[in-house]
Amino acid sequence: MSVETKVAEPRLLNRELSWLDFNARVLDLAQDPGQPLLERVRFCSIFSSNLDEFFMVRVAGLMGQEAAGFGVRSSDGLTPQQALARIRDRVVDLTARQAKLWKRELRPALAAEGIPVGTIDECGAKELRRLETRFVREIYPVLTPLAVGPGQPFPYISGLSLSLGVLAVDPETAEERFARVKIPEGLDRFVDTGKRLLPLEVVIGHFLPMLFPGMEIGERAVFRVTRDADFEVSDDADDLLEAVESELRRRRFGDVVRVEVSASASAGMLERLQDGLAVAPSQVYEIEGPLDQADLIQLTRLERPDLKHEPWVPVTQPRLARVKDGARFFDEIRRGDLLVQQPYESFRTSFEAFAAAAASDPDVIAMKTAVYRTSDDSALVSALIDCAEQGKQSVCLVELKARFDERRNIEWSRELEQAGVHVVHGFPDMKIHAKMTLVVRREAGGLRRYVHIGTGNYHAATARLYEDVGLFTADEEIAADVADVFNYVTGFGRPQRFRKLLVAPFGMRARLVDEIRRVAAAAAAGGPARVRLKLNNLVDATIIDELYAASTAGADVEVCARSVCMLRPGVEGLSERIRVRSILGRFLEHSRIYSFEAGASSTIFIGSADLMPRNLDRRIEVLVPVENARARQELGAVLDSVFADDAQSWALAADGSWSRLRPARPGKPFDHQAALMRRAQQRSRRLTDGRTRK
Template structure:
């Protein structure tokens, strides 16, 4: 096979900057006036939410590396300081677009549609009177001004909360103090008054004199803090649940990684906040207009169907439609494998029907499943509980370290344990990211196992929004592999050789490399060859190098990478035959499908793993 030699800096794109370009594509959807208005507002909210998470995890990690000054570089050759500088420059450009979009695009369009997000100055005297009464009754009692002065240190500011920085002076003594007023998180962001919606922080800012009686308020400025939210659980933690709970408590006090500050703030206000929060100048982002646009999702929740896409009604797959009984679900799977594509096909009529059949069919004796992220309306959890109550073996492997869902998963774990479900938490050093369910059923010819393997979480809410695939099968070798994997995760032992499954961190990378090389060999021999990959992120350097080598052998390679791609496509003598696209649209592309064609043979894999070192080395996939 041809060896390609190109300087490493030109071989790979920067992972963090690739992420930021994905966020830019989301912002483009918010800017697309061909979409229904509230769909555009939804994408504006998603863009803001993505940026929050990016700073909490990726930027936080780079800041730690920069502070440690270890001389490390990323795979593309950048130092942490260089990466942080490039990130700041690009995000600054996107924030300018975001502010312009809100001021000139979304806000005027919302006003024309009867959703007028207004300032206090734009309200009538009567509307301001109503807001004053609302402030006194619903807001004032829960506000707490925290002044800074002798014996009063700079207050703790929680992550992602909005605050008003206030400079107040005493007319009698000319003494001046800084104070912080937190915008309450338990209230709606937009206060309705008449036909208008006024941001909560604007209401509080207008009525601040009621909090600082007898004082003169010389300045008020809105700011928001983002803190480091990443954490690691020790490999030798004795009680994983307790260790995760401890880390969650520590997360609240992570280092400040970003300060967002209203662009109207004075240099004096800027200096007070930088000093009080202990941030550097390059961590401050001045924002023009509305801060924390993730809250625009509250506007999307308004019942205005004419401003949204027509609601999608998932199709019930024909073979599922003819099932009339719980036992009929398993009869249909036994007749042949079923592949379901969500949200185009119904999650409720497929996977949830499968889980409910396990609880209702008297011939089912056991169910085992994994939970990474689920929802309150999930039928899976209730089915597990029903199985336990019926005396069936009911096992649920709950991943406590699913980022930002840790607390919810702890609550699910305790609820299921109290109902009699056997709950397992996996390993401190490995996340359980695989989406798999195993049902054991007693039939006339003995015990038979039925399996679901999916690309998406068992989450009824996201199943309506995320594009995913799931395979239902009674294939004995696949079922045996899934059973072995469950036994490995819940028990104590070394994993056996898997028959058909590619399992990380054991065999997945090696097998995928074998498939890429097999296709490259076919191309070198003049036979048909093609590789198609659909995934969220392509980051793993080993896999990327193999794809470059396959390209050098002449293999046409099509990659759909929704968010991150470190591979450089279309580079002469490196990746000339590789084409990369990113699909961003109404539904979040989430499935992972790897398709290899060599000669007359095709091999297709689907599953939970992206091609990233974390997935291939530090997760069960």
């Protein structure tokens, strides 16, 4: 459905610049004095690690297009060259903000709290002697200076490694040589002298004469290289595991996309780095202050609870609190669909208990699950192994191409295979991103299937940090659909139809379009009509066009997009009834909840898919309809809370700019995440009080 735009601006916002706006919001939180100090430091670290991945994947892709002479413009009208230029300008501005924040606010505030991050010049003689002893014993043995000269080519610099570039001069011959000293990755970034913390590169830089005896150190500068880390596995790969391992080896040698260097570096040092790394000046970013502030995460591990959020302990979902054994867990699901929201409710006493019940219950005969990412201490992995050892059918779909978790997934999938679990790796050309688990149980009436479908990974660590929802159900049609998805991935064939699930790439897009049009038709008929979307990224042009059409038809459209949003809201004649916000806070807003209200009829879905072409067309994704009245009510309350937040929300304007919302009631902001924490605690207390009265 086409929509005419009445504005000069492009119909869509630029995806890459929208992502940089998201990372700017992360930096806003690092600048927020209302956050506990070490939480501000954590956001500063997250900003840097986010930016690394952005360059490794998105910027690398644009540079590949530029190198290939790819002249097609993006949906917002930019060529790859124009996009790269705008990205550079934005990144220079953001990294300057981060450097200023560290120098003027975070570092002084840490020092005031007894966590000084200092310099060599601040160390006294006795402190320096102790530091030298430690350097000789613990640091010097793992350093390897690599000089450049005749017979000594410029060394290979691994991606994201921190290095010292050194210009050393022979006083007898006046010959100057460039050398690289890699900052060891196996050591802590900050060295504790007893009085202060010193960056490791500062310590190494001070003792460089030990590495270059008899030479004069003319200059030292810290630099860091970012390489292309994305990869594609050939559609013709016969052995997917072998193909992914091969690509992992190749990733180490990806093209250089960015070089960060201390702003103090001389023109001569910059020239040597550019020549040695074969990069253009536009790829070099001069940084004031410390490079790689992702390592600031080390400081957040200090035992200073007074400088952090009060620890949050998830509660057990009230219905699950009465479950005493594995069989009771399945009884509870059979009583009615059950919704759980992490991290407010416990992942351990919900999904992990479900997996453990499958392993311990003698009536369970099969367990199948799809895993995109998981933790090293995963109870799911243990449950799968236990099932296999008991002779139960145990199947795990492992997505080997989960970006930056490929190596870990390879390792534990081999562990599963060795224990007798049937491990399937999916397709070379399509990721399995669905989060679903199927348990088959022998009961009095025959076999019954139980299902969990969630919005987040089966990962115990991130379940404490990411906001996600999951649905437990024994609905026969949903269970049959999930079984068909598993059979499609493990077998050979193409599903003809699904009963209730929306499955990509088999019709999810078409069904979502139908839902939006149904709302638009209700609006055009003068009835109540509303679309509410909570997701990570809104990128798909077809879906955005349908939302524009629904808006012009009179429907209200509310979008909460955590990171990228290419939709342009509030444009006259196009999107006047659309508002977009983003919530960033203590927990990462990760769930996908899609609600469509058309008159008296409404549908609501949760699942793994964002509204992006890759999710709708090139991945195995699942959205499940939530039909249970209580579960729908709970999801409605979540959406109400999301769109009422004015404590940690940003609003998107028609010109593409984001601004932080001010509380509707001055001095009394509504914090969506804090409200859900209070709600979880209140429900838990009511349950405890009820038991006490009994």
